[in-house]
Amino acid sequence: MSFTVPTTDELDLSNCDREPIHQLGRVQQFGYLVAISMDWIIQHVSANVAEIFGSGPDDLLGVPLADILPQSAIHAIRGKLQLLSPNDGSERIFGADFLGDGRRFDVAVHIATNSIIIELEATTEHALGNGNPGSLIKAMIARIQRAEATDAVFKECVRQLRAVTGFDRVMLYRFADNGSGAVVAEALNRDLEPFFGLNYPATDIPRQARRLYVKNRVRIISNVEAQDVDIVPPTNPHGEPLDLSLSVTRAVSPIHVEYLKNMGVSASFSISIVIDDKLWGLFALHHYLPRHLSMEMRSTMELFGQVISLVIEGRLAKEMRLVEEEARDVHDRVVGRLIATSPTMEELVDFADDFRELIPCDGFAVWAKDVVRTVGHCPFPDQMPGIARFLNRASASRVYATDELSSVYPKAHEFVDRAAGLLAIPISRSPRDYLIFFRKELVETVTWAGRPDDKPVEYGPNGPRLTPRKSFEAWQETVRGRSRPWSNSNLKAAEALRVSILEVLLRFNEEAERQQTLATERQELLIAELNHRVRNILSLMRALVVQSRASAKSVDDFATIIGGRIQALARAHDQITDDKYQAQSLRSIIQTEIEAYVGHKVARVHLNGPPILVEAKTFSTLALVFHEMVTNSAKYGALSDSLGEISVDWRIDENDSCEIRWRESGGPPVQPPSRRGFGTTIIERSIPHDLGGEVSIEYHLAGIRGRFLLPPQSFWLADETNTKTHSPGEEDAALSNEAMQPLTDARLAGKCALIVEDNMIISLDAEQMLLDNGAARVMTAMSVREAKRIVENEALDIALLDVNLGGETSFALAPILKQRGIPFVFVTGYGEKLDLPEEIDREVEAIKKPFATDQLVAALDRALARNSE
Known part of the structure; x- marks a missing residue:
């Protein structure tokens, strides 16, 4: 049977991918097959069933299975079916007297869609020698786990398999992401040519064959020269062939048989290595004479494949973990520096050495706000806008990587000598900004087992078809235009870096926004304060003019009085804006405000307390607060008439804080303000906000009472013998x-x-x-x-x-x-x-x-x- 294609124009190396190898309708010569319906009626049999049942297909089809098998066999099959789900593996019985006549058979049972498939093989004596499957696997794995390096594990695996199975050649074949593979370990007879290190194209193992290797983990071809046995009938009443995906005796594609014959191989056996439900690799066993392994041995080797898959997965995971831990340490160090400096996107190029240590590359570029900054081997600046536009077509929030940029971006051929591979980390959405890592072209010589494209066309009764290549002599190909591939650890490091940089930039932007908001609030407060003070000063100037007129005896006297009061007001203003910014006496701060704003009423204000000097940064806040207290008293409180008085007392309390008590008495009755003005806000909030102190204002009918608490760090006690205002120290x-x-x-x-x-x-x-x-x-x-x-x-x-x-x-x-x-x-x-x-x-x-x-x-x-x- 040959696989045909309609026309010569359609012939290519992927034609084998279309062959329905799971529906070939034949079993190998050593096997016998019976397919029954779910109600145990025989649907299909292999053409050779008369050898074991004594009756041919015509006598068995449509007959209940119970008519040809003893009850003990039916019971055994039912027991195995309890463990199965449709299209999910097979169960085996070894060395059973299945027909009740003393002959021993190995039996495999599985469910394929709407059929139960039973396969039989004559039991081979002493299939496992003197051991048992568990002991054999335990001994093999124990020797393998002594190997420390992963490569040593591979070598010990093939050595153990060859010793146990007796095949001439055992290879470990590892698949690449593109489906091609390479021989990474080999054990063979001395007379054979080694295949170690050779590469095989993806077309040598078609896609549907790789899928079957995942579903059915072991595969035996006992003799490529043996004639396969047809399944009768080839299709069911609906015209559908029997699905043999999980069959243990399924015949092999004639294309694959021809491939083996071209290699000189007479028998083969394969064991799948499946990691994360993907075909990671394959143990390929070749023998140059016919060789058959019993079903029990094949099942034992299937168990070996499952265990060794876990061993290899663990070794690879350990290697990956070590690489990732090292990358994480570098990542933490880089991010720590980023957080310490909070760079802008344009300044990220200053961290090029750190980024290149995290993700090894030959060149690094930062594309930010349509401007590029580069370090190392990169495309020229005038080529970067095109690369940025190409990257803009990719996902906005995912790392993009390729080791052959020219295959997806044709203009990359212009700079392939400088940058063949690219990894880009997006660090913003609008505009699109990127960190871009470049790797130079890595000219590589790949040794293939024969030319991958050397598949001749033959013409048969069904038209032209591709045949397997006939030569497997080492053939070297020079690969250009590619860089060293980006590993999974590189991609994980890039993704972690993307997230961290976005967090750093977000933090930077939030801090900048916070500072801008704070600056705006301070500016608004300053404008409001300036407006408030200017209006107060203008009102005060008018009041000074009006009130000073009554006590003046002449124009010159009037000028002297008003001039003095204006000078006092100027001194108070100077205290707030003094550019010397030196420490001031608490007494002088309060005294200056009083003298400036109440003039002849200063005698009605009584100040009492120890000589305290306040910090320069504290002074302006206190001057502003007491300015408001004095002006409010002059307008509405004790100093607004001719009888009221004010007592201002301060002391050092038990917590080393300075407590200032403001008490008004003898003035007009006090009512709480009907609305909250800006002056009230300054009184109540300036000291807590600016100094970390406390303020409380009580509106008693007899007069206002205020309490102001200054924290210890905002003042100190001056020398009792010298109360002169000066800068301490x-x-x-x-x-x-x-x-x-x-x-x-x-x-x-x-x-x-x-x-x-x-x-x-x-x-x-x-x-x-x-x-x-x-x-x-x-x-x-x-x-x-x-x-x-x-x-x-x-x-x-x-x-x-x-x-x-x-x-x-x-x-x-x-x-x-x-x-x-x-x-x-x-x-x-x-x-x-x-x-x-x-x-x-x-x-x-x-x-x-x-x-x-x-x-x-x-x-x-x-x-x-x-x-x-």
């Missing part, structure tokens, strides 16, 4: 600076310094400070790149690094300076604590802007001193 700082001035001059004298600062005015100011304090030479840089050039070409003694250089930070300079032994100090405007990356020494000092000369010189001196230790 000012004298100590001066003395300290004076004490170490000779040492400072000695350390900076003659030194060469580098200032990295993107603001020219600040840079010039710092330069002059260093020159004034003994530095011999000062160089400046506005970017990391410019600074690196100076460090590499100049002899430096000290460096001053502004953290924020606009579009980048100066953190990248730290390891370079440390390697060269150059001490450095950071300058920052970020606030109290600078969050340094982990790789920077914790002892590195950072000073805040704006800095004074003594602060700068002292910090540099300490850095030089540490470096000389």
Whole structure:
């Protein structure tokens, strides 16, 4: 029987894929087949059944099975059927007196659609020698598991199989993703030519044959020269052939028989290796004389195949796990750096070395906002827009990879020498941005077992057909246009990186949005505060003019009075906006607001408490709060008439906090405000929000009572004998600076310094400070790149690094300076604590802007001193 195709034009290497090899309608010569219906009526038999039943097909078809088999055999078959589902494997009985006449048979039973198929073979004596299936498999697996490397496992497998089965050649054939395969292990007689390392095209094992290898895990061909036995009748009453997919005696395609004959093989046996329900590989056993294995031995080898599939799967999973663990460590390190720096998409190219360590490649590119930045071997920039448009056609949220870009993107032929393979990670949806990894062309020589396309056409009674190739001599092919393939671990690492980068970018965008929202809120608050204060000041100016007129005796007197009050108001305003930003006395803050806004009524305000100095950052908040308290009292409270008084008392409580009590009395009756104005909001929320303190306001009929609690870090207690307002630590700082001035001059004298600062005015100011304090030479840089050039070409003694250089930070300079032994100090405007990356020494000092000369010189001196230790 030959497989035919309609015309010569349709002939190609995939024609074998169309052959219905599971419906050939024949069994091999050593087997006998009986197919019965679900009500146990004989539907089909093999033409040779008379050899065992004494009756031919004509006498058996349509007869109940119970008429030809004893009740014990019927009972045994029913027992096995209880364990089966349709189209789901077969059950076996070994060495049974199946016909009750003393002859021993091996029997296989399975269900195929609407038929029960019973296959018989004469039992071979001593099929397993002196052992049993379990003991044999246990011994084989024990020897195999002693092998440590996966390749050693493969070699031991074929060695064990050859020893047990006695076949001339045993090969382990591993499939590639495209269906082709290679011999990865081999055990053979010395006289045979080795096939180890040879590749076989996918067409050597058609697709439907690979599917059958998954369903039916073992396959025997005892003698390629033997005549197969027909199944009678070939079809059922509906014209359908019998499905022999799970048959253990099924005949073989004549095309495959011809293939084996061309190889000189007389008998073969195969054992499938199935991993994750896919045909991973195949043990192919060849013998150059006819050879038959009993059903019991074949079943034992089927069990071996199932066990060894688990062993190989475990070894491969272990190797994959080790690779993935290593990749995970690199991934965590890379993501840690990303989180520490929060780069924009355009800045991701700065992490090229880290990404290339995670996913090995020859070139790396970042395509962001229609601009490309590349590192290593990549297509030229003018070729990247076309690649980006090609990638845009792929899924927006999936990693795309190919080791032969030119096969799906023809224009890639133009740069195949620079980039043959591509892996792209999408990092945004609109616009489409990508991280792209490129691999160069890998010119490879593949050794095939004969030319894959060497299949001659023959003409038979049914027209032309492709025949198996006749030559299996090693034939080499040079493969071009491909790169090293991207492994599953590469793809998993890429997917993990995609998710992590999206999280980092999302975090960066959320932080940027939060900062923008916060800045907008601060701006709105500032505008509202400015509007509020300007209106109050204008109203106050008008009131000052009106109220001052009554007490003035002359125009000059009037000018003096109103001028003094306006000056007091100006002093209060100066306190809030003082650019010296020094600590202030709590008493003076309250006193200034009172003098500015209530004038001659100042005697009705009583201040009592210890000499407390408040931090500069605390001062403006308190000035604003007490400004509102005073103005409210002057408008509606105790100072709005001629009798009311105010007592302001403060103390240090048991928690080291400063408690301020505001009490009004003797004024008009107080009513809670009917609406909540901006001034009330400032009073109640400024101290809790800005300082972390507490505020409570009570509206009693006799007068307003307020309680303000300042946390310990916002103030300190001044010397009882000296209540003069000054900056705490000012004298100590001066003395300290004076004490170490000779040492400072000695350390900076003659030194060469580098200032990295993107603001020219600040840079010039710092330069002059260093020159004034003994530095011999000062160089400046506005970017990391410019600074690196100076460090590499100049002899430096000290460096001053502004953290924020606009579009980048100066953190990248730290390891370079440390390697060269150059001490450095950071300058920052970020606030109290600078969050340094982990790789920077914790002892590195950072000073805040704006800095004074003594602060700068002292910090540099300490850095030089540490470096000389």
